[in-house]
Amino acid sequence: MAKRAKRMEREEPMVHCDKCRRWAYLDETNFPSTDAAxxxxxxCNLCNTIEVLQARLRASERETDTIRGVILAVKEHLQEPLKNAKHSCSSQLVPTVSTAAQMHLMDVQQERDQAVVESEGGQPLQSGQEQLSYADVSAQSGEGAQQGGCSFSHATGEAQGLPERTQDTGGVSETMRLKNGTNAGLNGSKADDHSLTNSKKAYRRPRKWKKNKKAACRSTPRVIVIGDGNAPRIMSELRRIWGNSVLVRQASERKMMADKLQPLIQSCSEGQGHSVQLVVVHVGVHDVFQGVQHGDIAQNIQQAVTPYAKRLVICSVPEVSMRGKATQARAMLLNAELRKMSGAVKSKFVDLSRMLEGEGRLAQDGIYYLASTTREIATQLV
Incomplete structure (x- = not known):
């Protein structure tokens, strides 16, 4: 049964929960007074919320078990043809080494008999040393299956009519030939190395090649990413997209303000000439955090980027909601000013607000982009 109590420091009536033993304010309940409780x-409401969440969790577990059973059934259904195919393949006969040796010896005997018939005018020789019978062939094939490849090669030599001494010393002579060939190869490699060394000393790379390479590097289009701590992340994704065809550089400070943009962009683009085809600016969010007026931020950015207006891309400021509604409102006003300024100087404005909507788009601090978010932003800049 619920009980009444009073909290001494605030003098507010409270009601005791019968389930979690927690005291709840009377305003949090449906009772008009403590006497009615x-x-x-x-x-209490907390216990009711926990019960609802537990019921949802149990329902989700049941759905997960059902889906798991369906997946296992589909998997077994798809694997049945593979099991039947393996069973049919294993039931087929596989030729052994003895049968292969027997077939080879029979072919050799037929070729030798045909050659003898042609040389003797159609009368084959009946000598036991020069002709093998079917029983000898089967016996030799059985010995080849037991003793491995050596007996098989020995039987093949007898079938071809080679003398016994040549068969026994064949492996030794082959080994000697391999050793001699190895030594000759080593001597030849030394001589080749000596000749290659002389040719390398005599060859000199022309200097024109280096000059052409420097000229090619100067003519390669360049992209400069300038801004806060998100600039290096955007630069990495642009390098991954363009590869070696475009040189991508970045100049950034972790908490960069808009008033530092002009000297930084001048020092980064100095000496680049017309090879700089794109300048990406991502700055302004830290000015918003410091409480700078959106008009002053837009004016500082416009003064810095006016010489590069035709090849300029301005990114919108992240409308961060983790720093309060006032900060989010200042970011939205600054984005409106940046959009208006981009239209005035005829540069490109990339609105990132739609990409940053939802969870899992920013890091825990609510400022820096995650890898997937940076990849989408870089795709919009290309």
Whole structure:
């Protein structure tokens, strides 16, 4: 049964929860007064919320078990043809080494008999040393299956009519030939190395090649990314997209303000000439955090980027909601000013507000982009 109590420091009536033993303010309950809360059983809103969440969790677990069973059934259904195919393949006969040796010896015997018939005018020789019978062939094939490749090569030599001494010393002579060939190869490699060394000493790379390479590097289009701590992330994604065809550089400060943009962009683009085809500016969010007026921020950015207006891309400021509604409102006003300024100087404005909507788009601090977010932003800049 619910009980009444009073909190001494605030003098506010409270009701005791019968489930979690927690005291809840009377305003959080449906009772008009503490006297009405004496008889019935009271359960606070926190306990009710926990019960609802537990019910949802149990329902989700049941759905997960059902989906898992369906997946296993589909997997078994798809693997049945593979099991049947493996069973049919294993039931087929596989030729062994003895049968292969037997077939080879029979072919050799037929070729030798045909050659003898042609040389003797159609009368084959009946000598036991020069002709093998079918029983000898099967016996030799059985010995080849037991003793491995050596007996098989020995039987093949007998079938071809080679003398016994040549068959026994064949492996030794082959080994000697391999050793001699290895030594000759080593001597030849030394001589080749000596000749290659002389040719390398005599060859000199022309200097025109280096000059052409420097000229090609100067003519390669360049992209400069300038701004806060998100600038290096955008630069990495642009390098991954363009590869070696475009040189991408960045100049950034972790908490960069808009008043530092002009000297930084001048020092970064100095000496680049017309090879700088794109300048990406991502700055302004830290000015918003410091409480700078959006008009002053837009004016500082406009003074810095006016010489590069035709090849300029201005990114919108992240409308961060984690720093309060006032900060988010200042960011939205600054984005409106940047859009207006981009239209005045005829530069490109990239609105990132739609990409940053939802969870999992920014890091925990609410400022820096995650990898997937940076990839989408770089795709919009290309």
């Amino acid at each position: 004496d008889a019935p059983v009271f359960v």
